[in-house]
Amino acid sequence: TNQTQPHQQASNLWSSRLAFILAAAGSAVGLGNIWKFPYITGEHGGGAFVLVYLVCIAIIGVPVLIAETMIGRRGGQSPVATMRSLTDSEGTARGWRIIGWNGVIASFLVLSFYSVIGGWALVYIGKAAAGLFTGADAETIGGQFGNLLANPWELLLWHSVFMAIVVLIVGRGIRSGLERAVNTLMPLLFILLVVMVFYAMNSGSFGRAVDFMFAPDFSKLTTKGVLVALGHAAFTLSIGIGVLMAYGSYLPKKVNIARTAMTIAVLDTSVALLAGLAIFPLVFANGLEPGTGPGLIFVTLPLAFGQMTGGVLFGVIFFALLLVAAVTSAISMLEPVVEWLEEHKGINRFKSALAGGLAIWFVGIGTVLSFNVWSDIHPLGFLAFFEGKTVFDLLDFLVSNLMMPLGGLAIALFAGWAMRREGLMEDIGLRGGVYRSFMVVLRYLTPAGILVVFLYNLI
Ligand code: PHE
Numbered sequence: 001t002n003q004t005q006p007h008q009q010a011s012n013l014w015s016s017r018l019a020f021i022l023a024a025a026g027s028a029v030g031l032g033n034i035w036k037f038p039y040i041t042g043e044h045g046g047g048a049f050v051l052v053y054l055v056c057i058a059i060i061g062v063p064v065l066i067a068e069t070m071i072g073r074r075g076g077q078s079p080v081a082t083m084r085s086l087t088d089s090e091g092t093a094r095g096w097r098i099i100g101w102n103g104v105i106a107s108f109l110v111l112s113f114y115s116v117i118g119g120w121a122l123v124y125i126g127k128a129a130a131g132l133f134t135g136a137d138a139e140t141i142g143g144q145f146g147n148l149l150a151n152p153w154e155l156l157l158w159h160s161v162f163m164a165i166v167v168l169i170v171g172r173g174i175r176s177g178l179e180r181a182v183n184t185l186m187p188l189l190f191i192l193l194v195v196m197v198f199y200a201m202n203s204g205s206f207g208r209a210v211d212f213m214f215a216p217d218f219s220k221l222t223t224k225g226v227l228v229a230l231g232h233a234a235f236t237l238s239i240g241i242g243v244l245m246a247y248g249s250y251l252p253k254k255v256n257i258a259r260t261a262m263t264i265a266v267l268d269t270s271v272a273l274l275a276g277l278a279i280f281p282l283v284f285a286n287g288l289e290p291g292t293g294p295g296l297i298f299v300t301l302p303l304a305f306g307q308m309t310g311g312v313l314f315g316v317i318f319f320a321l322l323l324v325a326a327v328t329s330a331i332s333m334l335e336p337v338v339e340w341l342e343e344h345k346g347i348n349r350f351k352s353a354l355a356g357g358l359a360i361w362f363v364g365i366g367t368v369l370s371f372n373v374w375s376d377i378h379p380l381g382f383l384a385f386f387e388g389k390t391v392f393d394l395l396d397f398l399v400s401n402l403m404m405p406l407g408g409l410a411i412a413l414f415a416g417w418a419m420r421r422e423g424l425m426e427d428i429g430l431r432g433g434v435y436r437s438f439m440v441v442l443r444y445l446t447p448a449g450i451l452v453v454f455l456y457n458l459i
């Protein structure tokens with residue numbers, strides 16, 4: 001509604017609370033829930049990891065989600081510009097501006113590898129449609145995935161197609177591009193996951209899977225596992241990276257941020273848990289290893305599609321919806337980069353999307369090669385902490401486990417300690433005792449939680 005908050009002009013605002021929820025949930029629900037959550041849960045021993053993840057969602061994820069959206073709405077601009085104008089108007093130290101920069105750089109890096117995995121979803125739509133899973137055993141299905149990873153040209157092709165889709169949508173502008181895409185397909189994905197869980201219930205290993213996911217065995221939890229759980233809580237909610245700041249800048253003043261954030265967190269967490277409940281029974285029923293890594297859903301779900309009636313159609317629809325979920329997350333990652341280019345380089349939206357997308361695509365080649373030509377290259381492998389990590393592993397670690405949680409820490413501290421208090425309660429949308437408790441969590445518990453995890457990992 002004024003010159004200092006350009007996104008807060010009536011013509012730019014999300015049409016409703018629902019439109020924002022759809023976009024923010026579209027950003028949250030993605031490969032992180034369906035591809036990443038199951039495989040890292042498998043790698044880090046199951047129940048105890050899941051428990052830590054859920055605690056992190058509650059005491060770190062939700063408060064930062066609220067704070068970041070609130071900051072974005074107050075600033076009403078791109079993440080970098082929002083932090084610049086808020087540090088001035090709130091009279092805080094300029095150092096907080098690093099939150100905006102961290103977001104732009106992290107969004108850039110995360111999309112570079114996310115797009116490669118998005119390409120896998122594209123490939124698997126084709127494999128499902130071709131009937132390649134029908135009647136196939138675990139070894140065949142595993143072989144198909146192995147062959148894909150071994151072929152850098154194929155990975156590059158689908159990484160390129162995925163990036164092209166994302167650039168086209170973002171280049172066309174925030175409202176037409178974003179609002180339409182997320183509208184109907186996310187509920188469908190949810191329903192399909194529920195169907196998969198029902199299917200998995202009859203696999204004979206459902207009980208074992210529930211045990212694996214929910215019976216915590218703390219002897220399997222490492223300090224690094226705790227860091228990964230924290231990182232994933234940030235990753236899955238898209239917090240600490242400027243995305244919610246960018247989306248929040250279009251949010252009308254009347255929308256209740258706290259309530260909206262809760263809705264998004266509940267949705268996102270349910271999708272992840274459903275994905276786990278669909279996948280782990282198949283893992284155990286087929287004698288597979290839960291800790292096989294990034295290929296987990298691509299070597300388990302096709303087994304189910306290959307055995308069930310209507311599996312070809314079902315498989316195609318599933319991977320198509322996975323693609324949609326991935327795209328709606330990816331467009332949110334491009335947003336901070338594009339807004340920065342628009343505002344700071346004065347290039348129009350379409351050219352910004354194109355230039356940003358091209359640069360990200362190029363960096364993504366590093367991830368493409370991580371699975372084949374460079375699979376033995378471990379750039380920081382001389383440090384015990386990064387032993388065996390490929391370029392992809394390092395990028396994922398840097399963004400998910402360092403930049404996003406530390407961005408979240410800075411946001412919690414900025415909103416909890418540095419910003420002025422007046423108007424904060426109305427902006428957040430909580431009252432009385434609930435508001436006061438929330439502020440205690442945001443000021444103390446959230447930062448302490450993040451710091452403790454980091455300190456443990458340093459020692
Ligand atoms: N939250 C997304 C997912 O779970 C990933 C994401 C990370 C989106 C960072 C935006 C920014 O798939």
Ligand code: NA
Nearest residue numbers: 028029032236
């Ligand atoms: Na998510």
